[in-house]
Amino acid sequence: MxxxxxxxxxxxxxxxxxxxxxxxxxxxxxxxxxxxxxxxxxxxxxxxxxxxxxxxxxxxxxxxxxxxxxxxxxxxxxxxxxxxxxxxxxxxxxxxxxxxxxxxxxxxxxxxxxxxxxxxxxxxxxxxIRHLRRTEINLNTALAAGRETSLAVGLLMAKFQSDRNTAFEVLRDHARSNRRKINEVAEQLLAAEEVLNSLHAAFNSRLKGK
Incomplete structure (x- = not known):
């Protein structure tokens, strides 16, 4: 083709x-x-x-x-x-x-x-300039669509020392490549982070008990 x-x-x-x-x-x-x-x-x-x-x-x-x-x-x-x-x-x-x-x-x-x-x-x-404006519009739309996306963007910023636009673009591109909605990926990311935090607490508790 x-x-x-x-x-x-x-x-x-x-x-x-x-x-x-x-x-x-x-x-x-x-x-x-x-x-x-x-x-x-x-x-x-x-x-x-x-x-x-x-x-x-x-x-x-x-x-x-x-x-x-x-x-x-x-x-x-x-x-x-x-x-x-x-x-x-x-x-x-x-x-x-x-x-x-x-x-x-x-x-x-x-x-x-x-x-x-x-x-x-x-x-x-x-x-x-056009790209930055478009990204900002897309970002604001996504953040307004759900609390999960906003929290996930913040999580990526903290973990990877990233700025807000880059964190959003990575999250969005990952969702697109997997043909999923961005808020679904955000929910999965937050759930995974919650599990990791629970496991981290469990490990610390076990190590202290030894």
Whole structure:
């Protein structure tokens, strides 16, 4: 059985400079990405309303709604990660970009040699943030589903000196690999721990009696 080809990552490029827009689209397309182009923030929002991209490249200075205003709206109303294109490379501009939630920042004029490393680093950062959010949502759902899961996660954290997310992921993956519900595995783990504690107490009692 042949595997299905992996879907291309969809990148939205927003810039009022048509030549730069075409250049960026060509560079990213040649690197294997699917690109969409918008010459204004309003056009970008219309595109995002239909299909959310994996990443958006935003020019900071555009007529009408600026890239910063667009970024504020994306951050508040969507899960679309974004990076900025700016004519200014000063530290204040970079700090402002970070404050708006940007995962990357590229200074114009843009060339392919500088764009791709910055873009791929930003995309990796966006994927990391998306994963952490998804894990937190899954974790909160699981913990709310039953006291046993919460206790089992705490038990794994204590036994293996682990953080909460890792403990939950190990418990979840074990349940999936055995085709069982996570709360069932949690109950089994807690029961086993109770048995071990009882045996430990019995051993100590016997050793003291000798």
């Amino acid at each position: 042949t595997s299905q080809p992996r879907a291309k990552r969809r990148i939205l490029i927003v810039d009022d400079d048509q030549l730069l827009l075409q250049f960026l689209s060509a560079v990213l397309s040649s690197a294997g990405y699917e690109t969409q182009e918008a010459t204004s923030a309003e056009q970008a929002l219309a595109i995002i309303e239909k299909v959310e991209p994996d990443m958006a490249l935003l020019d900071i200075n555009m007529p009408g709604m600026s890239g910063l205003e667009l970024a504020r709206q994306l951050h508040a109303e969507t899960a679309v990660p974004f990076m900025f294109l700016s004519a200014s490379g000063d530290s204040d501009s970079a700090k402002q970009a970070a404050a708006y939630g940007a995962v990357g920042y590229v200074v114009k004029p843009v060339d392919a040699a500088r764009l791709m490393p910055a873009f791929e680093a930003a995309l990796a950062r966006a994927d990391e």
